[in-house]
Amino acid sequence: MIRPMTQKSPDGVDLISPTGVLIAAANAIYGDPSETSAKGKQNAAKIIDGILSAAVAGGFKQRDILETLLSCNGRDERTLAMAQAACDAAGNHRIVNVITNAMRDER
Numbered sequence: 001m002i003r004p005m006t007q008k009s010p011d012g013v014d015l016i017s018p019t020g021v022l023i024a025a026a027n028a029i030y031g032d033p034s035e036t037s038a039k040g041k042q043n044a045a046k047i048i049d050g051i052l053s054a055a056v057a058g059g060f061k062q063r064d065i066l067e068t069l070l071s072c073n074g075r076d077e078r079t080l081a082m083a084q085a086a087c088d089a090a091g092n093h094r095i096v097n098v099i100t101n102a103m104r105d106e107r
Contacts, residue, residue, distance in 0.1 A: 002080045018087035018095045022051050023075065030073035043102055050098030054090035062086075 005020030016024065028036045028044035036044070048070065052063050060066075066086055069079040087095060 002077065002084055005080075018051070018090070018092060019080065019084045021095070021099065022048065022070070022083045022087060023080070025051075026070035027073055030071055046102045047098060050102065051090055051095055052086060054094035054098060055086035056089075058089035058091055058094070060086045060089035 003017060003019070005017050005023060006014050007017070009015050025044040025047040029041050029048070048067075052060075052067065056063050062082060063086075066079075066082045069082060072079070090098075
């Protein structure tokens with residue numbers, strides 16, 4: 001079962017799941033080109049590469065397939081399920097490190 005990509009915190013703030021981060025990063029690169037700057041696309045590419053590298057390190061074996069699906073900018077069940085499996089393999093700790101490092105590079 002595919003988990004929701006967002007949820008509300010107890011204080012009503014929208015939180016995005018690791019899968020949501022991966023899908024949002026793909027949308028930044030492959031979605032409407034007028035919605036993302038060149039720098040935003042570079043940052044999104046770093047996040048995707050980092051998450052997928054962490055997923056492979058965690059035992060995920062379908063990186064190439066998932067990269068192709070993400071490049072289609074789809075949110076179909078297969079893409080979401082595979083993105084969720086990759087994020088599960090990567091683990092929340094590694095994903096937090098990927099995002100933190102991407103943000104750190106911006107300073």
